[in-house]
Amino acid sequence: MMSSSYLSNGSESEHDHEEEDDSSWYCVDCGTSSPKTKTAHTLISSKHGWRLSRIADEQGGYRFEWRCPPCWAAHKQHPPSSKKR
Secondary structure: OOOOOOHHHOOOOOOOOOOOOOEOOEOOOOOOEOOOEOOHHHHHOOOOOOEEEEEEOOOOOEEEEEEOHHHHHHHHHOOOOOOOO
């Protein structure tokens, strides 16, 4: 079961997560749990290497997707094609 910290499901609003203690996030591709950190900003550091992507959804909003370092490397090699409007 994924925790409420799983941002790619679009259920959370866009806000700063600095107030959360010992947060854990999940990779949207492989489901691995991130190391526990005091803030989400720590995961983006060179020490952990996690990446957060903001993706436009069909309703005009955004969803957020965390990726672990191996999945981010694979994602960069094969980015999703963009839709032309």
